[in-house]
Amino acid sequence: MDIVVKKIILEVKKGNQEAFSELMDIYKDKVYHIVYRMLGNVHEAQDVSQEAFLRAFMNIDSYDTNRKFSTWLFRIATNLAIDRLRKKKPNFHLEDQVAGTEDLTYYSQFSSDEELPEDQVVQWEMQEWVQEEIMQLPPKYRSAIILKYLEDLSLKEIGEILNLPVATVKTRIHRGREALRKRLRHS
Amino acid sequence: MACSKENIVLIHKYLDNEMTLLEIKQFQQHINKCSDCEKHLQELRKTEAITQSASHVKAPSNFTENVMGKLPKQPASQKWKHRLRKHPFMITAATFFLVFIISLSSAFGGDGNDIVVKGDGHFIVDEQRGVVVIPEGEHISGDLIVRNGDIEIAGEVTGSITVINGEHLMASADQVSGEIEEINQVMDWLWYETKAFLSEVVAFMSTENEENEENN
Structure with a gap:
């Protein structure tokens, strides 16, 4: 594993909170990206990825430094995202009004200072x-x-993150790929 | 759609780069003949390309601060512990300063409570009263340092008088031509010692320089 990351994690394990912010700066975009793609919603993505980092901090003692940190962290994040999907109410859309506002849709949550x-x-x-x-x-x-x-992770890493044997990961990718193909082939 | 279920499995195996050279060759031969399988492979490749084109979204700008704000509050002592660990020179400096203060304040009292006088000339040390007396008519040329006692000046002193841990008493001010300094507080004492030490160092270095110049 990256020596810098390992050093930071050892600091966090000693109870140094400030070191944890360095760790977050390294991984926040990746975690956020995975969670966003899983949930398809910026608010929930922010909520769940923050929760993932909080859990990682709370449980840092159970992290084994001989293993890859990103695998451990992504596992927490994907588990939380899957939990959220299970509890999720019916899908909502960007055109929906934000609760408690007059004419604010979720589109306005995207920052757009200039005309695109x-x-x-x-x-x-x-x-x-x-x-x-x-x-x-x-x-x-x-x-x-x-x-x-x-x-762009290897099948082995994906298996570790999702806690599945590599063969199962392969099957899921094949099936997911087929499902996407059926939807995308006419585009 | 591919021609058979087995061939769909082969297409995925091909995409995952899990074929041997022989298998690849056989597969490519089949693709060349079978338009269904070729189309299927093309569609899967396109699917992969579209999926991979999804751009990387970045976490919101205040993300780290938000999470850091939610972490359990650390006791202040622990924060100090980490700050000290991060800046070890702080401990070094503090320790050095402590040692410096202790050694000097123990030297402040001097060795026991005996009166110590440094200087040339005729004076009387009255140990019972704890006073150094310069009798009337006596003349002391040069500086005088008295430690652990008062000084009573009746005669004349051409030079400075320093009284450490004591007081000076005299008949009139023009009996002493130099300055009179009383040092009774530890802080004063520290300042005096530091000054004396530094002037010694300067003197030492300048004599060394002179020696060097002479040697040259």
Whole structure:
């Protein structure tokens, strides 16, 4: 494992909170990205990824420094995301009103200080569309697909994160890939 | 759709780079003949490309602060512990300073309570009263240092008088041509010692320089 990361973790284990913020700066984007792709919603993504870091801090003593930290952390994050999906009420949409506001939709939650050029709009729509397609996958395929194609992790690592044998990971990726293919082939 | 279920499995195996060279060769031969399988493979490749094109979203800017704010509060003593561990020179400096203070304040009292006088000339040490007396008509040229006692000046002193842990008593001010200094507080004492030490160092270094110059 990265020596710098290991050093920081040893500091955190000694009870140094400030070191934990360094650890967060290294991993926050990855954790947030995985969780966002799992949940498809910025608010829940922020909520769940914060929760993931809090749990990681609370349970840092149970982390074995001989193993890869990112695997351990991603496991906490994906478990929390899957829990959230189980409890989740029916999907809501970006066009929905934010609770307790007059005419604020979830679109306005995206920061956009300037007018987006057309190609950026197209790109953004493309991103939205990819996310929507990922959201259509059953969660167990979704997590495997995200870890493989968006995080570029090996099957072995994915297996460790999801606590599954490699053969099962492979099957889930194959099935997820087939499901996506059926939806995307006509685009 | 691929021609058979077995071939779908093969396509995935091919995509996962898990085929031997022989298997790849056989698979490619089949693809060349079977348009269904070829189409299926193309669609899966496109699917992979689209999925991978999803950009990486970044955590919100205040993410770290938010989480740090939610962590259980640490007791202040622990924060200090970490700060000290991070800056070991603080301990070194503090320890050094402590040792410095202790050694000097123990030296403040001097060795026992005997009166010590440094200087040339005729004076009387009255140990019972704890007073150094410079009798009338006596003349002391040079500086005088009295430790652990008062000084009574009736005669004349051409030089400075320093009284450590004591007081000076005299008939009139113009009997002493130099300065009179009384040191009764530890802080004064420290200042005096430091000054004396530094002037010694300076003197030592300047004599050394002179010696060097002479040697040259």
